[in-house]
Amino acid sequence: MASRVVAVILAVLAGASAAHGSEPWWNETQVYGTNANSGGSTGVFVGLTLIQSAAAKGAVCLDGSLPGYHLHRGFGSGANSWLVNLEGGGWCNDVSSCVFRKGSRRGSSNHMERQLQFTGIMSNRPGENPDFYNWNRVKVRYCDGGSFTGDGSNAAAGLYFRGQRIWQAAMDDLMAQGMRYANQALLAGCSAGGVSTILHCDEFRGLFPSNTRVKCLADAGMFLDTVDVRGRREMRSFFDGIVRLQGSGRSLPRSCTTHMDKTSCFFPQNVVPNIQTPTFILNTAYDVWQLQQSVAPKTADPQGLWSKCRTNHAYCNSNQLQFLQGFRNQMLDSVRGFSASRQNGMFINSCFAHCQSERQDTWYANNSPRLGNKRIAEAVGDWFLERGDAKYTDCAYPCDNTCHHLVFRGDH
Structure with missing residues (x-):
C-alpha cells in the first residue's frame, strides 16, 4: 500500500504564533483535500460547558472570559472511566501575539465553537474507537496560550x-461532575495539549x-530543544x-525545576524522565510542526533553500534528509530512558x-498507520489496559508505507 498523502489546502495548521510576530501562522483550522476536519468520522457533536465557578478563582481566558469544556457522558462498562483531553493550538510568547490571540477561540470563550465533533480517540463509536x-x-x-x-x-x-x-x-469541576468516582482515567492531549499533558501528568x-488506574497520553508533544x-x-x-511572560515557572514540575532552569522544564524531553505516572508518547519522528x-x-x-522541503518531504534533497535524520535521532534519544520503564508506552x-490521535484516519481506520501490525488505537489500548507490551519505533524514512503524510500547498 502506498503512503497516504493528505493535502492541506490552507498552509496553516496548529495555532502557534510566529516566533516574533503577532499573528498565528499555524491556525489549527484544518482543511484537507479529503475528509475535512473529522478525518472521515461522523462522530457526535458535543456542546460547550462554561465553568461558572472559575471567575471567583481568577481562572479566566486571556481576555478574562470563562474557560470551558465539552463533556460526553460514558455508558455501560465505561460509565466510571474518564478520558480528559487537553486541547492544543500553539502558544503566545509576547504581548502582541497574546493580544491577537485573545480575539480568537484560542484566547476567549466568546469566540469558541459552541459544539465540537468528537473523532478519533474521542469518538463514541466502537468501530472508530474500540x-x-x-x-x-x-x-x-x-x-x-501557555499550555x-x-x-x-x-x-x-x-x-x-x-x-x-x-x-x-x-479538574475541580469535572471531579464534581463524577470524575472523583472514576475507576480508571486517562489524561491526553495533542500538540500544545501534548505538552500540557506531560507537564500536568x-x-x-x-x-x-492510589487504587485508581491513571495514565497519560501525549500526542505530538515532544517539542525538542534542537x-x-x-x-x-x-x-x-x-x-x-512564554515562561517569562506568563509566569509559568511556578507551575512547572518541581521534579525538573529543582535541577534545571525553568525554560528547559517547558521542554517535555526534560520532564518525561521523572514522570511517575505511566505515560504513552505518540509522535512522528519528522514532526511537521517542528x-x-x-x-x-x-x-x-532567508534564501528559501528549505521552502519546498518544508511543505512537501518529497522535495527534500539528500543533505536536507540527512539533517532531518539527525532530528529523528534526537527524537529517539530523548525517549530512550523513558522507554526503558515497563509502565510506559511508545509509538x-x-x-x-x-497529531494522530484525534483524526479518525490516523487513529483507527482500515488504512491507518501501523507499526508491528498495530494501529495507533490498538497500541494505546493494549498499553492502557495492560494487554501486552506497547513500544513501537519505526525504521527511518522512507521505509514506512502506511504513513499519512501532510503536504502543504505553498510556503508560509
Whole structure:
C-alpha cells in the first residue's frame, strides 16, 4: 500500500504564533483535500460547558472570559472511566501575539465553537474507537496560550495569564461532575495539549486514590530543544518568552525545576524522565510542526533553500534528509530512558505528520498507520489496559508505507 498523502489546502495548521510576530501562522483550522476536519468520522457533536465557578478563582481566558469544556457522558462498562483531553493550538510568547490571540477561540470563550465533533480517540463509536468509545470523554478548551501553566497578568494589555488556575478549575469541576468516582482515567492531549499533558501528568494522578488506574497520553508533544538549520535554538527562544511572560515557572514540575532552569522544564524531553505516572508518547519522528517552526523556520532560511522541503518531504534533497535524520535521532534519544520503564508506552513512526490521535484516519481506520501490525488505537489500548507490551519505533524514512503524510500547498 502506498503512503497516504493528505493535502492541506490552507498552509496553516496548529495555532502557534510566529516566533516574533503577532499573528498565528499555524491556525489549527484544518482543511484537507479529503475528509475535512473529522478525518472521515461522523462522530457526535458535543456542546460547550462554561465553568461558572472559575471567575471567583481568577481562572479566566486571556481576555478574562470563562474557560470551558465539552463533556460526553460514558455508558455501560465505561460509565466510571474518564478520558480528559487537553486541547492544543500553539502558544503566545509576547504581548502582541497574546493580544491577537485573545480575539480568537484560542484566547476567549466568546469566540469558541459552541459544539465540537468528537473523532478519533474521542469518538463514541466502537468501530472508530474500540477501547474508549463508551468512556466519559472531555475536551478541555485551551484559551491561555501557555499550555495551562501561566499565573500572572498584564493589566496594560488587558491580558490574563491564568492557565494553571484554569487547569485546576476544570479538574475541580469535572471531579464534581463524577470524575472523583472514576475507576480508571486517562489524561491526553495533542500538540500544545501534548505538552500540557506531560507537564500536568503527575498532578492528574494526584487527583485520584492510589487504587485508581491513571495514565497519560501525549500526542505530538515532544517539542525538542534542537538547533535549526542555521545553528540557532528557535524553539528555546520561543519557549523562554512564554515562561517569562506568563509566569509559568511556578507551575512547572518541581521534579525538573529543582535541577534545571525553568525554560528547559517547558521542554517535555526534560520532564518525561521523572514522570511517575505511566505515560504513552505518540509522535512522528519528522514532526511537521517542528520542521516548519523550529528546524527550518523561515527566519533561519532567508534564501528559501528549505521552502519546498518544508511543505512537501518529497522535495527534500539528500543533505536536507540527512539533517532531518539527525532530528529523528534526537527524537529517539530523548525517549530512550523513558522507554526503558515497563509502565510506559511508545509509538514513534517515521511520518511527516502532526497529531494522530484525534483524526479518525490516523487513529483507527482500515488504512491507518501501523507499526508491528498495530494501529495507533490498538497500541494505546493494549498499553492502557495492560494487554501486552506497547513500544513501537519505526525504521527511518522512507521505509514506512502506511504513513499519512501532510503536504502543504505553498510556503508560509
